[in-house]
Amino acid sequence: MSLIAGRVESRIHTVLAGQRAGWAAEQPALAELFDGLDAFVAAGGKRLRPAFCYWGAVAAGATGDEPGLLDTCAALELLHAFALIHDDVMDGSATRRGEPAVHIRFAREHAAAGWAGESRRHGEGLAILTGDLAFVLADGLLDAAPASARRLWHELRVELVAGQWVDVVASAGTDRSPALARWVARYKSGRYTVERPLQLGAALAGDDILLAGYSAFGAPLGQAFQLRDDILGVFGDPSETGKPSGDDLREGKPTLLLALGSEYASGTDRRLIDRVGSPDLDDDEVAELRSLFERCGARAMVEAEIERLVMQSERALALWAIDPDVRDQLHALAACATARAR
Amino acid sequence: MSLIAGRVESRIHTVLAGQRAGWAAEQPALAELFDGLDAFVAAGGKRLRPAFCYWGAVAAGATGDEPGLLDTCAALELLHAFALIHDDVMDGSATRRGEPAVHIRFAREHAAAGWAGESRRHGEGLAILTGDLAFVLADGLLDAAPASARRLWHELRVELVAGQWVDVVASAGTDRSPALARWVARYKSGRYTVERPLQLGAALAGDDILLAGYSAFGAPLGQAFQLRDDILGVFGDPSETGKPSGDDLREGKPTLLLALGSEYASGTDRRLIDRVGSPDLDDDEVAELRSLFERCGARAMVEAEIERLVMQSERALALWAIDPDVRDQLHALAACATARAR
Numbered sequence: 001m002s003l004i005a006g007r008v009e010s011r012i013h014t015v016l017a018g019q020r021a022g023w024a025a026e027q028p029a030l031a032e033l034f035d036g037l038d039a040f041v042a043a044g045g046k047r048l049r050p051a052f053c054y055w056g057a058v059a060a061g062a063t064g065d066e067p068g069l070l071d072t073c074a075a076l077e078l079l080h081a082f083a084l085i086h087d088d089v090m091d092g093s094a095t096r097r098g099e100p101a102v103h104i105r106f107a108r109e110h111a112a113a114g115w116a117g118e119s120r121r122h123g124e125g126l127a128i129l130t131g132d133l134a135f136v137l138a139d140g141l142l143d144a145a146p147a148s149a150r151r152l153w154h155e156l157r158v159e160l161v162a163g164q165w166v167d168v169v170a171s172a173g174t175d176r177s178p179a180l181a182r183w184v185a186r187y188k189s190g191r192y193t194v195e196r197p198l199q200l201g202a203a204l205a206g207d208d209i210l211l212a213g214y215s216a217f218g219a220p221l222g223q224a225f226q227l228r229d230d231i232l233g234v235f236g237d238p239s240e241t242g243k244p245s246g247d248d249l250r251e252g253k254p255t256l257l258l259a260l261g262s263e264y265a266s267g268t269d270r271r272l273i274d275r276v277g278s279p280d281l282d283d284d285e286v287a288e289l290r291s292l293f294e295r296c297g298a299r300a301m302v303e304a305e306i307e308r309l310v311m312q313s314e315r316a317l318a319l320w321a322i323d324p325d326v327r328d329q330l331h332a333l334a335a336c337a338t339a340r341a342r
Numbered sequence: 343m344s345l346i347a348g349r350v351e352s353r354i355h356t357v358l359a360g361q362r363a364g365w366a367a368e369q370p371a372l373a374e375l376f377d378g379l380d381a382f383v384a385a386g387g388k389r390l391r392p393a394f395c396y397w398g399a400v401a402a403g404a405t406g407d408e409p410g411l412l413d414t415c416a417a418l419e420l421l422h423a424f425a426l427i428h429d430d431v432m433d434g435s436a437t438r439r440g441e442p443a444v445h446i447r448f449a450r451e452h453a454a455a456g457w458a459g460e461s462r463r464h465g466e467g468l469a470i471l472t473g474d475l476a477f478v479l480a481d482g483l484l485d486a487a488p489a490s491a492r493r494l495w496h497e498l499r500v501e502l503v504a505g506q507w508v509d510v511v512a513s514a515g516t517d518r519s520p521a522l523a524r525w526v527a528r529y530k531s532g533r534y535t536v537e538r539p540l541q542l543g544a545a546l547a548g549d550d551i552l553l554a555g556y557s558a559f560g561a562p563l564g565q566a567f568q569l570r571d572d573i574l575g576v577f578g579d580p581s582e583t584g585k586p587s588g589d590d591l592r593e594g595k596p597t598l599l600l601a602l603g604s605e606y607a608s609g610t611d612r613r614l615i616d617r618v619g620s621p622d623l624d625d626d627e628v629a630e631l632r633s634l635f636e637r638c639g640a641r642a643m644v645e646a647e648i649e650r651l652v653m654q655s656e657r658a659l660a661l662w663a664i665d666p667d668v669r670d671q672l673h674a675l676a677a678c679a680t681a682r683a684r
Contacts, residue, residue, distance in 0.1 A: 023504055027525060029511045030504055086474070090467035092460070115514035116594050116619035118434070125432035125510045128470060129503055132428070135474075136499045139481060143492055150485055157478045161471055162365055162372055168467045169371045172457035183369060252458050277458035 004054040004064075004073060005047035011074040012041050015137055036102060036130050041081055043097040044242065046340070048225075049076035049197045051333050052218070056201025059326045060210050069204050071141040072149065076197055078138035083160060083192075085131035089124050090168055091251050092279070098242040103127035149203040156196040163187030170254035171277065181259040182223070189229065190222030194337065216316035217330075224309035225337040227302050230255035232342070234290060235299070240342040246286035252277025256305065260298035261289070269296070310338050346396040346406075346415055347389035353416040354383050357479055378444060378472050383423055385439040386584065388682070390567075391418035391539045393675055394560070398543025401668045402552050411546050413483040414491065418539055420480035425502060425534075427473035431466050432510055433593050434621070440584035445469035491545040498538040505529030512596035513619065523601040524565070531571065532564030536679065558658035559672075566651035567679040569644050572597035574684070576632060577641070582684040588628035594619025598647065602640035603631070611638070652680050 020034035050073035058064050087093070088101040095101060100108065107123025115122065142153050167188050170180055195218030202210040232241050233248035234257060248255060258276060265273045269292050275281055276289070293299045317330060362376035392415035400406050429435070430443040437443060442450065449465025457464065484495050509530050512522055537560030544552040574583050575590035576599060590597060600618060607615045611634050617623055618631070635641045659672060 019500065027504075027508050029508050032511075033504065033507045086470055090463070090470060092463050110514060117514050117621065121432070121434050122510065122514050124466070126507070128428055128432060129507050129510065132477075132503045133500070135477065136496070136503060139499075140496045143489075143496065147485075154478070154482045154485065157481075158361065158475070161474045161478060162369075162375065165375045165468070165471045166369050166371050168464065168471065169374075172452060172459055172464050279459060 004050050004070075007070055008047060008050045008074045008077050009041065011070055012078060013038060015074070015141070016041075019137070033126075033130065033133060036106075036126075037081065037134055040085065040097075040102060040130070041077065043099055045077070045080070045097065046336070046342070047077060048333070048337055049080055049193055050074070051336075052194050052197035053201040053204075055326060055329050055333060056198035056210075056214060057205045058201070059320070059322045059330065060202040060205035060207035062201070062205040066204065068145055069201070072145060072153075072200055072204055075138040075141035075153075076200070078134045078141070079157070079160070079192070082131045082134035082138065083164070085127055085134065087164065089127050089131075090164070091171075091247070093243070093247055093251075095238075095243055098239075101127070102130055146203065146206070148208060149200055152196060152200050152203055156192050156200075159187050159196075160192050163189070163191075167254065171252040176254065176259050176262040178256055178259040178263070181254050181256040184254050185223050185226035185230070185256065186219070189226045190219070192222075193225050194218040194222035210320075213316065213320055216319075217313050219313075220309040220316075221313040221334050221337060224306045224313070227256055227306050227309070228338050228340065230257050231299065231302055231306075232340075234286075234293065237341065242342070246281065246283070246289075249276050249286055249289055250279050250281045257293055257298055257302050260301050261293050261296060264296035264298060265292060306338055310334065346392050346412075349412055350389060350392045350416045350419050351383065353412055354420060355380060357416070357483070358383075361479070375468075375472065375475060378448075378468075379423065379476055382427065382439075382444060382472070383419065385441055387419070387422070387439065388678070388684070389419060390675070390679055391422055391535055392416070393678075394536050394539035395543040395546075397668060397671050397675060398540035398552075398556060399547045400543070401662070401664045401672065402544040402547035402549035404543070404547040408546065410487055411543070414487060414495075414542055414546055417480040417483035417495075418542070420476045420483070421499070421502070421534070424473045424476035424480065425506070427469055427476065429506065431469050431473075432506070433513075433589070435585070435589055435593075437580075437585055440581075443469070444472055488545065488548070490550060491542055494538060494542050494545055498534050498542075501529050501538075502534050505531070505533075509596065513594040518596065518601050518604040520598055520601040520605070523596045523598040526596050527565050527568035527572070527598065528561070531568045532561070535567050536560040536564035552662075555658065555662055558661075559655050561655075562651040562658075563655040563676050563679060566648045566655070569598055569648050569651070570680050570682065572599050573641065573644055573648075574682075576628075576635065579683065584684070588623065588625070588631075591618050591628055591631055592621050592623045599635055599640055599644050602643050603635050603638060606638035606640060607634060648680055652676065 016034045016038045020031060024031040053073050053076055057069050062069055084096060085102050088096055089103045093101055094104050103123040106126040107119040110122040111119040142150060167184050195215055198214040198218045199211050202214055234245060236245050238244050262273050272288055272292060275285055313334060358376045358380045362373060366373040395415050395418055399411050404411055427444050430438055431445045435443055436446050445465040448468040449461040452464040453461040484492060509526050537557055540556040540560045541553050544556055576587060578587050580586050604615050614630055614634060617627055655676060
């Protein structure tokens with residue numbers, strides 16, 4: 001897994017450096033567009049999507065050395081950068097990977113230089129473009145992929161946009177049903193983190209039969225991944241996650257944790273739950289909400305659901321006749337996606 | 343020209359309606375994602391990019407009935423929708439095609455419903471996603487195109503992002519050189535409006551020899567198109583352009599008009615020029631700037647440059663041995679791009 005992560009990082013850096021050289025010679029201001037994206041990718045991340053794609057391909061018979069496989073893995077990581085950079089603008093999140101979010105960094109540069117116009121508008125504009133660039137370059141890396149892989153890639157991207165749309169609309173609204181929260185977990189990140197990368201791997205290896213098996217393994221695992229993310233968003237250690245804890249609550253994110261907390265809260269707890277979605281929610285209130293989620297059993301129920309989903313994915317994995325070493329890698333990857341602290 | 347415009351509109355509507363059906367059944371909130379983009383495309387636009395692609399293909403030997411050609415024309419119009427929707431967020435523009443910009447419409451809905459969070463953030467988030475959807479669907483339409491066309495498509499998209507980046511950075515900064523303004527005009531819209539669509543048409547028709555000829559015709563014409571746009575942004579009639587006049591001045595856009603005005607202004611005119619880029623620039627100041635651009639000759643110089651560029655493109659057009667009817671169509675299209683009032 002660490003092997004493919006390093007190769008992906010170096011492939012992305014090479015793509016960006018190649019583009020940067022020509023463009024910065026045209027216009028010096030363009031250096032920062034490429035450098036900004038390069039720095040964002042280099043700042044970290046678990047590289048889960050490339051890893052699922054890589055092992056999905058190897059399990060389906062790829063040697064792992066195919067250049068097209070590396071390009072697709074790099075494309076998945078660039079697509080992830082696009083999603084995070086745009087999401088942070090949409091959510092107004094200030095921190096990512098332990099650093100100021102891209103839009104915050106550019107807004108601060110604008111303010112410090114005393115440039116014309118509004119700093120927030122400027123910072124968000126440059127972040128949107130940094131995300132757009134990641135999106136375009138990701139797509140360029142898929143250009144030589146077989147038609148079946150490009151079809152999956154296309155579906156994955158529409159799902160990502162649709163999932164994020166429902167996330168933003170639900171964050172503003174009042175529907176706190178578990179059904180909606182589970183749907184968002186599935187589309188917003190479950191599919192594009194696990195199921196689709198695995199399927200892309202199979203398609204690159206020319207194996208269309210494994211696609212259904214990969215859904216049986218990947219769909220519950222992707223859902224479990226997002227539920228873990230939701231728990232870390234509230235209970236995680238910011239020094240590990242690189243994000244302030246409680247932002248999901250300030251933004252009113254439609255998580256299963258919140259949905260179950262809302263179902264079981266009453267009395268003064270009800271008033272506290274109604275504060276979720278307020279940008280001015282303070283640290284004391286976040287701490288009280290944490291305690292509420294513990295007390296009413298919402299956290300335990302989400303943990304139980306993660307466990308159930310992981311078991312379901314492991315049963316699917318056990319059914320395939322694949323190389324035991326590859327199975328071990330997929331097993332380790334599943335643990336990394338769902339039992340993580342960051 | 344009108345023929346391809348109608349076919350493109352109906353193709354885009356069909357693509358969106360097909361996606362909408364499945365997604366709205368999954369989550370009712372998704373209907374508005376597809377409807378919003380559909381309404382934006384239907385609200386108007388000159389469909390210049392599809393027209394240049396279509397006639398570029400026909401001049402290169404296409405019949406005009408190839409499904410791949412229609413799909414590429416529709417992709418260009420969707421990419422244009424992406425660019426406009428994101429640009430309006432980045433520029434903070436309130437009006438487009440005579441209607442509230444996408445981000446303004448969604449922000450107003452949020453405010454009227456009294457939803458949680460900040461209305462501006464919500465509106466801009468949904469507009470970013472509407473643009474992202476246009477981008478993904480555009481790309482899907484190019485999926486079956488030949489490799490040479492996809493290469494051009496890829497370059498066009500990087501150019502678009504790079505051009506917009508320099509536009510945003512230059513709007514905030516103090517470099518008002520004509521060289522920078524001409525560069526932005528070329529990359530931000532000249533290339534993706536004329537030269538690249540023509541070349542895409544040639545690539546779809548399987549003619550790689552015409553590519554250089556299309557640059558000789560398309561590059562000056564694209565530049566002239568953007569210079570006309572800059573003039574309309576300051577002197578245009580809002581009932582024709584669908585945008586308030588003077589926004590380019592409030593946003594400090596690095597146009598050739600402003601660059602030449604800056605070069606020739608002195609005394610009190612200098613102080614007026616220094617107000618460009620201030621979001622609170624009022625209508626009286628915009629009127630004074632208009633008069634300044636007339637008085638100092640900046641407007642006349644830009645008009646002369648448009649004329650020179652159009653002549654240059656016509657000389658290139660006259661050199662090709664193509665069907666006289668097709669030449670007439672390209673000639674009419676060039677006039678439509680550069681002598682327009684909207």
